[in-house]
Amino acid sequence: xxxxxxxxxxxxxxxxxxxxxxxxxxxxxxxxxxxxxxxxxxxxxxxxxxxxxxxxxxxxxxxxxxxxxxxxxxxxxxxxxxxxxxxxxxxxxxxxxxxxxxxxxxxxxxxxxxxxxxxxxxxxxxxxxxxxxxxxxxxxxxxxxxxxxxxxxxxxxxxxxxxxxxxxxxxxxxxxxxxxxxxxxxxxxxxxxxxxxxxxxxxxxxxxxxxxxxxxxxxxxxxxxxxxxxxxxxxxxxxxxxxxxxxxxxxxxxxxxxxxxxxxxxxxxxxxx
Numbered sequence: 209x210x211x212x213x214x215x216x217x218x219x220x221x222x223x224x225x226x227x228x229x230x231x232x233x234x235x236x237x238x239x240x241x242x243x244x245x246x247x248x249x250x251x252x253x254x255x256x257x258x259x260x261x262x263x264x265x266x267x268x269x270x271x272x273x274x275x276x277x278x279x280x281x282x283x284x285x286x287x288x289x290x291x292x293x294x295x296x297x298x299x300x301x302x303x304x305x306x307x308x309x310x311x312x313x314x315x316x317x318x319x320x321x322x323x324x325x326x327x328x329x330x331x332x333x334x335x336x337x338x339x340x341x342x343x344x345x346x347x348x349x350x351x352x353x354x355x356x357x358x359x360x361x362x363x364x365x366x367x368x369x370x371x372x373x374x375x376x377x378x379x380x381x382x383x384x385x386x387x388x389x390x391x392x393x394x395x396x397x398x399x400x401x402x403x404x405x406x407x408x409x410x411x412x413x414x415x416x417x418x419x420x421x422x423x424x425x426x427x428x429x430x431x432x433x434x435x436x437x438x439x440x441x442x443x444x445x446x447x448x449x450x451x452x453x454x455x456x457x458x459x460x461x462x463x464x465x466x467x468x469x470x471x472x473x474x475x476x477x478x479x480x481x
Contacts, residue, residue, distance in 0.1 A: 211478050212444055213253035213451035214465055215429060216458045218243060220259050220289070223273050225459065238459060241276045247458065248281035250465045253480055255281055256399065256429075256453060258309065258336075259289025261374065269296070271303050278304020286334055286399075297324055301332065309399055311336040312372040315379055315386075318393055325394025334429075335395040338375045339368040339383035339416060340403040368402075368416050375403050383416065384423045391424045398424065399453070402432040407456065409435025411442065418447040429453050437463060437471045444477050 218225050218240045225238045244255050257277055259269040269290045278285050287300050288309025297308045308328075314321050314335050325333045370381040387398055400420050402413035412433045421428045427450035430443045434454035443449055457463050469479045 210450065211480055212449075212472065213429075214251075214440075214468060214472075214479065215254045215256055215451050215453040216243070216247040216252050216465070217256045217258065217431065217453050217455045218277075219455060220257060220270070220273065221261050223270055240273055241280055243459065244277045244285075245280040247465065248283050251469065251481075252283055252465055254284045254286060254451070256309070257285060257287045257289075257305075259287075261289075265290075269300065271299060274300060274303045274305060288334070288336055288399075292320075294324060294327055297328060297332075301328065307332050307334050307397070309334040309336045311338065314390065315370060315372050315381065318389065321390055321393040321395055325396070330394050330396035333395050334397045334399050335390040336399040336401070337383055337386060337390075337420070338371045338401045338403055340371055340375075340378075341413075341416070342367045342369050365419075366415060368419075371403060375406075384419050387420045387424050387428075391426050395426065397427045397429065397450075399429045399431060405433030406431075408433055409456065411435065411439040412447075412452075414443055414446045417443055417449060421447050421449055427451065435462075437468055440468055441472055441475045441477065444472070445475075 220240050225240050225243055247255055274287055284306040285304060286307040286309055287305040291297060291308055291310050292313040300308050321335060368383040370379045370383050370386050371377060372379055400417060402416050405413045410433055412430050417430045429451040430447060430449040431453040434440060434457050440452050443452060469481055472479050473481060
C-alpha cells in the first residue's frame with residue numbers, strides 16, 4: 209500500500225490564515241508563515257497555501273507571503289489562488305512553490321491546464337475542484353464547452369456540480385466528468401473539496417470523493433469536513449484517496465498531525481512517521 213499524505217491547508221485572505229464554513233463566515237486562524245513552519249516541523253507531508261480571494265479580487269497572489277512561507281518549510285508546498293497564466297505559474301515556482309493549484313482559470317480555459325502541464329510538467333500542476341451536491345430528481349449539466357445530461361430517480365447515483373470563484377459561482381460542470389477531463393489535459397493531481405462538508409467537522413464527503421477517485425488514475429486529495437480522527441481513516445479506507453487535507457482541526461489545535469498519523473497507522477494505513 210502506498211503512503212498516505214497528511215496535508216494542512218492554509219486559506220489565506222489579506223495575508224492572514226482564515227477558516228469558515230461552506231466557504232463563508234471566515235474567521236482568523238493565524239499567520240501563514242508561522243503556521244506553515246509549525247506544520248513543517250510537526251511532520252506534515254505537504255502544505256497547501258490558497259489565496260482564496262485573489263480570483264474574486266482579480267489580482268495576483270501575494271508573492272511576498274508565498275516566498276516567506278516557502279523559506280520556512282521543508283516539505284513540498286502547493287500554492288493556488290488567482291492563477292490565470294503561465295507567467296503566474298512561473299512566478300509561484302520561482303517564489304518557492306513546488307506545485308501550483310488551478311481552479312477558476314482551468315474551467316474558463318481548459319487548454320490552460322494542457323499548456324501548463326506541457327511547459328512545467330504534470331507533477332507541478334494540481335487542479336482544484338470545489339464541488340457541491342445537486343439536489344432534485346432531474347439533473348442537467350451544461351456549459352459552452354461540455355454537456356452532460358442525466359435524468360435520474362432517487363435510487364440512482366448522486367451528482368455534484370463544480371463551483372468557481374472561491375465557491376461562489378456554479379459552472380454547470382459535473383465534478384466527475386471534469387475530473388476525467390483535467391486528467392486527460394495533463395493535470396498531475398486533483399485537490400477535491402466538498403463545499404457541503406467544508407468547515408462542518410462532520411466528515412469528508414466520502415461518496416463524492418470515491419466517485420472522483422474511481423473515475424481517474426491520478427492522485428486525489430480529499431478536502432472538506434475533517435473533524436475527528438475517524439474521518440481521516442474513513443475517507444482513506446472507503447474512497448482510497450492518496451492524501452487527506454484539513455484545516456481547522458489543525459489550526460485550532462484539536463489534533464496534532466502526529467496524533468492523526470499515529471491513529472491512522474494503528475488502523476493499518478501506511479503514513480510517514
